[in-house]
Amino acid sequence: MSYSMKLARLTALAAGLTLVASACGSGDSGGGSGDLAGKSFTVGSKEFTEQVILGQITILALEDAGATVKDETGTEGTALTRKGLESGEIDMYWEYTGTGFIEILGNSPEDVPKDPQELFDAVAEQDAKNGVKWILKTEANDTYAFAASQETSDSLGVTTISDYAELANSKPEDASLCAAAEFLDRDDGFPGVEEAYGFKLPDDQITEVDLNIIYTALPKADPCNFGEVFESAGQIPANDLVVLEDDKQFFPGYELALTVNDSVLKDSPELEDVLQPIADKLTTEELQKLNASVDVDGLPEEAVAKKWLEDNGLIG
Incomplete structure (x- = not known):
């Protein structure tokens, strides 16, 4: 499956730059x-x-x-x-x-x-x-990663994906996850993580959303406590998110x-x-x-x- 996110293309001028943004494929x-x-x-x-x-x-x-x-x-x-x-x-x-x-x-x-x-x-x-x-x-x-807000990480005691797996098995409602469609379908995405770390998150605790929404949803822990992110995303530091350690080095x-x-x-x-x-x-x-x-x-x-x-x- 493909990413569902489509980013809006802006046509404003960048501060002080004279380059006019043009549509893709122009x-x-x-x-x-x-x-x-x-x-x-x-x-x-x-x-x-x-x-x-x-x-x-x-x-x-x-x-x-x-x-x-x-x-x-x-x-x-x-x-x-x-x-x-x-x-x-x-x-x-x-x-x-x-x-x-x-x-x-x-x-x-x-x-x-x-x-x-x-x-x-x-x-x-x-x-x-x-x-x-x-x-x-x-x-x-630009590897995949799991992230949460600092508050969520501290309150649930989750700093690694192994911690997350344990939470998913014991209190799945606290391990609620937001992810984009492609991550939920790929072998090197969520199915592979579940297998490698030994857990199975119930479907009703998974919310499929556009990737860009995840970064702003996690600080509010709504609709999920954890989310799929890319390590190179600029929204990670901008939203004070914590990236969980991939302690089994699953992600290539x-x-x-x-x-x-x-x-x-x-x-x-x-x-x-x-x-x-x-x-x-x-x-x-x-x-x-x-x-x-x-x-x-x-x-x-x-x-x-x-x-x-x-x-x-x-x-x-």
Whole structure:
């Protein structure tokens, strides 16, 4: 199943910036002098904030290198975005190694390499057979996590997922959970957590909601005490949430890397050199800041992407 969350695209100007936010998939733009002059690309992304920001960063960097770029960011869910890459509707998008290993390539969560580089290498090797190249592995890790408010964590004595499992078995009404549809369905999501930690939360204690709602619901403990989050979400510090320790290390690494159609990369090997400086700068902390600029401060993704590139000296 795919993420149900669709973030509203803002069209206001970001403070002091002159970049006007435009709708996703608005057509070709760019073109000029640079390492990629005369080249044309289509950049995609999934629909949630982080993915759209990453897509916009990529578009702006490619345009700065002289390419003409079509914007196809904002596709709903992993399955449809990946299908677009395989069919050639898009040429590239940023994906997560854990998602690639389990959700896309169909491996078992129990078989995920713990070392981030080993995981990347395994995904890259397997996916090469599908005509997809994985390049530009980053330090940024957007792994799944469980979170609660500090008050909930303290009052219920839950700081690890093992604590949560014990609570779910003894007092399931206190272990009420909010989660998005995809997390509730994926093997590396809630079903896998239940199996790994040895509990079964009753269905009536699970509320399926848009992912973005979870971060503001948890401080009120309404409609649930705990929720699915992504570790790179800017709303975690903004809402003073506590992330539960994954003490059995169930969740695999979800380091970011760029997935590119093999034929596109063969035709334009310069892509890697152009985008490498971006990959070098992407960390979990940087993603949190970027996400917070949109989800907390309300700025448009395009404007956030442009400012980040300029602040880091990545576009001229």
